[in-house]
Every structure is written in structure tokens, then in C-alpha cells.
Amino acid sequence: MTDExxxxxxxxxxxxxxxxxxxxxxQKPVYNLCYRMLGEPEAAEDAAQxxxxxxxxxxxxxxxxxxxxTWLLSIAAHHCIDKLRRRKFTSFSxxxxxxxxxxxxxxxxxxxxxxxxKKQEREHLHGILQSLDPTDRAAIILRYWYDxxxxxxxxxxxxxxxxxxxxxxxxxRELAGLWKEEEPRHRVExxxxxxxxx
Numbered sequence: 001m002t003d004e005x006x007x008x009x010x011x012x013x014x015x016x017x018x019x020x021x022x023x024x025x026x027q028k029p030v031y032n033l034c035y036r037m038l039g040e041p042e043a044a045e046d047a048a049q050x051x052x053x054x055x056x057x058x059x060x061x062x063x064x065x066x067x068x069x070t071w072l073l074s075i076a077a078h079h080c081i082d083k084l085r086r087r088k089f090t091s092f093s094x095x096x097x098x099x100x101x102x103x104x105x106x107x108x109x110x111x112x113x114x115x116x117x118k119k120q121e122r123e124h125l126h127g128i129l130q131s132l133d134p135t136d137r138a139a140i141i142l143r144y145w146y147d148x149x150x151x152x153x154x155x156x157x158x159x160x161x162x163x164x165x166x167x168x169x170x171x172x173r174e175l176a177g178l179w180k181e182e183e184p185r186h187r188v189e190x191x192x193x194x195x196x197x198x
Contacts (some may be wrong), residue, residue, distance in 0.1 A: 004068060012059050019059075023052055026069065029146070030076050036141045037080035039130050047083065051076040066155070073146065074156040077138040084134040128178040136171040139164055 004025070010018025030051050035044035054075050055062075062071055129137055138157055142148040148156065153164045 005064070008059070008062065008064070008068060011056070012062075019056055022055075022068070026072055027052075029069070030072060032145070033073055033076050033141060034080055036126065036129065036145065037077070037134070037137060038083065039126070043083070047076065047080055051079055054079065067152075070148075070152055070156055073142065074158075077142070077156060081134040081138060125175075125179070128175060131178060132171055132174060135159075136167050136174075139167045140171045140175070143168060 004022070007018040007021040011022060027048065031044055031048045034047035034051070035041065038044050038047060051072065055072055058075075062068070129140070132140065135157060139153050139159075142153045142156060143150075150161050150164045150168070153159070153168075154161045157164070159167070
């Protein structure tokens, strides 16, 4: 039995220490998913807390045959999708990195300008992610940031595999179009072998 499964069983029997271990293990991936979905550090923190609360309340219904990470990220993704559907159009500010702290320059970086350009590209990509349909955004984030398979994304978002493929294809095309459309305003120097990371 893995440590994770032992913690799940402990938590299912009311042991708070078991659940604390699960929170410590998954707080960063859950926060990062929520941040990429919602675009705001404070909203992401609230959503991550809400995700763990929902997970704790529903632990008895967790299916041990399914990976715990998939189940937990599914709760986070659906919570964020619901929040986005209720939210009216707002603009997002990206003044901070994913951890909510100002990014300090890497002293070992050989080319500070290149690092700044990469950071600008990441911020630009994060900004255009916000324009996607919430479910499409969740599919893209799970695929490219969490390396989830199409089957895992289908399970997480309660979709069919063909629907996931369709959503990923549509979202990639939309992202590429938005990237090209907005690139002149966010143009950065890239070497020939470098490309935007979608």
C-alpha cells in the first residue's frame, strides 16, 4: 500500500493528519490549476481551499480504482468552470508569477533579455488562455501543463474522448489565432528554433 493510499484511508476514517498529508502533497498542483483557470492569485487561493473542502466532504465517495490526483483535479477544474460561468466579463492582471510572488532574476541565466522575453511570452500565453471557453481552457491546461492523456481529461471533465479531442483541436486553433493576432503588440525576439509554447 502506498503512503498516499494510507493517507486516504486514514482521512476517510476521520484522521485529520492523513488529510493534511494529502493537502501538503497536492496544494501546489491544485493552486496552479486554479490560477491558470481563474487568472488571479486570490481567486486561485480561494478556489484551492474550496477544492480541498469539497474533497474532504466527499472522501467517502472517492473511487480507489481511480488516481487520487485525477479525482482531486477534477473537483478543482469543475469548481473553476462553475466560477467562470458565474463571473461576468472582467480583465485580468498578471503582475505576479504563479506562486503569487514577484519573480526574481536568475543569476545563472546567461541572457537576461532572453529570460525576460520568455517571461513575457508566458504572461502573454496566460492572458490569451483567459479568453477560451472554461471547459476548453481546462482541457488545454490538463493536457499541456499536467501532461494528462485524452482519457484522463475525459474522466476529469466528464466528457467523451472524442469530445476532448474536438475541444483540444478547437482550443489549439483558437490559441494560435489569438497568438498571431496579438503578437505584434507583444513581439519578442526569438531565435529561429524557438516557438511559442502551446
